[in-house]
Amino acid sequence: ALFTVGDYLAERLAQIGIRHHFIVPGDYNLILLDKLEAHPALTEVGCTNELNCSLAAEGYARACGVGVCVVTYSVGAFSAFNGIGSAYAENLPVILVSGAPNTNDVDQHLLHHTLGEHDFIYQLEMAKRITCCAVAIRRASHAPELIDRAIRTALLKRKPVYIEVPTNLSGEACAQPGPISAVVKPFPSDAPALDAAVTGASEFLRSKQKPVILVGPKVRRVGAEKALLQLVEAIGCAVVLQPAAKGSFPEDHAQFAGIFWGQVSTLAADTIVNWSDVLVCIGTVFTDYSTVGWTALPSVPQLVADIDNVALPNPNMYFSHVQLQDFLVRLSEAVSWNSCTMTEYNRLRPDPALGQASGGQERLTRKEVARQTQLLLTPETTVFTETGDSWFNGIQLCLPPGAEFEIEMQWGHIGWTIPASFGYALAKPERRTILMTGDGAFQMTAQEVSQMVRCRIPIIILLINNRGYTIEVEIHDGLYNRIQNWNYALLVEAFNSEEGGGRALGLKAHTAEQISEALKRAIAHKDGPTLIECSIHQDDCSRELITWGHFVAAANSRVPAKDK
Ligand SMILES: C/C(NCc1cnc(C)nc1N)=C(/S)[C@H](O)COP(=O)(O)OP(=O)(O)O
Numbered sequence: 255a256l257f258t259v260g261d262y263l264a265e266r267l268a269q270i271g272i273r274h275h276f277i278v279p280g281d282y283n284l285i286l287l288d289k290l291e292a293h294p295a296l297t298e299v300g301c302t303n304e305l306n307c308s309l310a311a312e313g314y315a316r317a318c319g320v321g322v323c324v325v326t327y328s329v330g331a332f333s334a335f336n337g338i339g340s341a342y343a344e345n346l347p348v349i350l351v352s353g354a355p356n357t358n359d360v361d362q363h364l365l366h367h368t369l370g371e372h373d374f375i376y377q378l379e380m381a382k383r384i385t386c387c388a389v390a391i392r393r394a395s396h397a398p399e400l401i402d403r404a405i406r407t408a409l410l411k412r413k414p415v416y417i418e419v420p421t422n423l424s425g426e427a428c429a430q431p432g433p434i435s436a437v438v439k440p441f442p443s444d445a446p447a448l449d450a451a452v453t454g455a456s457e458f459l460r461s462k463q464k465p466v467i468l469v470g471p472k473v474r475r476v477g478a479e480k481a482l483l484q485l486v487e488a489i490g491c492a493v494v495l496q497p498a499a500k501g502s503f504p505e506d507h508a509q510f511a512g513i514f515w516g517q518v519s520t521l522a523a524d525t526i527v528n529w530s531d532v533l534v535c536i537g538t539v540f541t542d543y544s545t546v547g548w549t550a551l552p553s554v555p556q557l558v559a560d561i562d563n564v565a566l567p568n569p570n571m572y573f574s575h576v577q578l579q580d581f582l583v584r585l586s587e588a589v590s591w592n593s594c595t596m597t598e599y600n601r602l603r604p605d606p607a608l609g610q611a612s613g614g615q616e617r618l619t620r621k622e623v624a625r626q627t628q629l630l631l632t633p634e635t636t637v638f639t640e641t642g643d644s645w646f647n648g649i650q651l652c653l654p655p656g657a658e659f660e661i662e663m664q665w666g667h668i669g670w671t672i673p674a675s676f677g678y679a680l681a682k683p684e685r686r687t688i689l690m691t692g693d694g695a696f697q698m699t700a701q702e703v704s705q706m707v708r709c710r711i712p713i714i715i716l717l718i719n720n721r722g723y724t725i726e727v728e729i730h731d732g733l734y735n736r737i738q739n740w741n742y743a744l745l746v747e748a749f750n751s752e753e754g755g756g757r758a759l760g761l762k763a764h765t766a767e768q769i770s771e772a773l774k775r776a777i778a779h780k781d782g783p784t785l786i787e788c789s790i791h792q793d794d795c796s797r798e799l800i801t802w803g804h805f806v807a808a809a810n811s812r813v814p815a816k817d818k
């Protein structure tokens with residue numbers, strides 16, 4: 255049989271470990287979808303819309319390192335761009351493949367789904383702004399180089415890429431691909447830079463008394479968790495995590511000192527950071543949200559190790575082309591033991607707060623939902639927490655060893671947990687995936703629960719219904735923060751079709767006893783998702799959200815600088 259452009263793409267996707275490709279069909283991508291479906295290692299997963307399709311690929315990439323979504327031109331790609339924005343912001347290699355007009359029509363005719371002008375490069379130009387590599391195949395003979403270039407760039411940069419395939423090229427003859435090593439082989443660190451960075455860093459740290467390691471979200475994105483653990487145990491100092499890094503370091507480890515999030519930190523993380531005289535920042539990201547409206551920017555010298563570079567504060571030096579993994583391993587062999595901040599932390603360590611169980615018949619509270627969620631966690635659990643008060647409830651959870659945690663703090667698209675957890679759970683069916691989401695968020699992407707039914711995925715959705723956009727209420731309130739209340743439990747059961755297949759279970763919980771019952775039923779429900787609508791009072795939000803919201807509102811309302 256003829257080996258085609260579509261076969262080339264399918265083979266490369268399979269070779270980098272893709273087993274599910276997320277799609278929404280359209281007449282610009284149907285032939286391409288045939289080729290992908292024909293590949294024995296690939297399973298096509300239809301999504302209800304292209305926003306959910308791209309977010310499902312983003313969640314899939316969290317589980318197995320890379321994801322792919324295939325959409326139609328313009329009407330499809332424009333919605334998918336939002337999920338690609340998330341992949342870019344979250345450092346995830348998602349491959350966006352878009353069908354495109356027949357090459358004979360380009361610059362000749364007006365076509366459906368386009369802007370209705372003789373312009374066929376606007377989508378490629380838009381894609382260039384939100385990816386690390388965007389290519390448009392115009393001739394079948396160019397396909398191998400363009401496809402390999404895009405995939406290689408995605409994997410090396412840990413960023414999304416864009417591949418545009420005209421509808422009449424997918425079935426055209428194409429060369430067969432050479433060894434995949436040419437595409438996936440990583441760049442090694444530059445040896446002199448690595449040596450100098452390690453020497454400089456270990457000498458600098460010997461000049462300090464109270465080091466603390468601050469772990470950021472990028473460590474996981476380059477698979478450097480083991481190297482991090484090696485460095486942590488070579489120094490012996492206190493280790494704190496940024497909120498978006500939760501799940502990157504074991505919370506039962508003796509050196510774990512909490513989530514550092516300024517005034518809404520957990521345990522005594524902010525105290526030990528304030529006591530330190532140097533922060534070893536590994537894969538960190540400091541934004542308005544992660545610094546509580548800039549009130550928690552570190553005030554001590556920082557030694558910064560990023561994805562592929564290292565910066566020392568004194569002497570003030572920068573080392574490029576140093577892979578994080580290599581730097582951490584080499585530094586762990588050169589650094590001196592200094593457990594001073596761990597000794598101090600053990601004096602400060604707060605006693606574990608025993609959550610008080612509320613009475614069975616009492617009105618359900620946010621605290622009770624959080625307490626019962628904590629009881630659910632096992633080494634096989636993965637918790638997805640949504641932008642909203644769920645962030646703060648999730649960050650407070652104590653992860654047992656092996657439990658995983660996913661959060662989208664940089665992009666912060668409410669509704670992300672539904673499609674992203676669906677994509678994630680397809681890649682890791684052996685794990686028990688639990689979502690903590692809000693009523694506002696759920697209304698953004700609720701349709702994707704239908705795919706959890708179709709694929710029989712037993713995700714547990716804890717929907718905290720506080721009647722509106724409470725994060726926004728705590729930042730700055732107005733009528734716009736009110737939303738139409740749905741019968742959420744009834745809605746998910748609408749996705750069950752009479753012809754059998756998977757089943758969604760919709761439950762409501764207004765009291766502590768009801769959520770306890772609902773969780774038992776959710777754990778037992780295996781052939782589809784369970785949504786538990788946890789109805790709490792509109793003003794029942796976390797202490798941390800109120801504090802955090804106060805400072806974020808202050809940061810948002812700074813008046814323009816005089817000279818601007
Ligand atoms: C509207 C918005 N953010 C603005 C926003 C708007 N649109 C998108 C796609 N993403 C966003 N984060 C946010 S955080 C709401 O409070 C979320 O409400 P909900 O899901 O109900 O959670 P809480 O009640 O806990 O806040």
Ligand SMILES: [Mg+2]
Nearest residue numbers: 692693722724
């Ligand atoms: Mg809400």
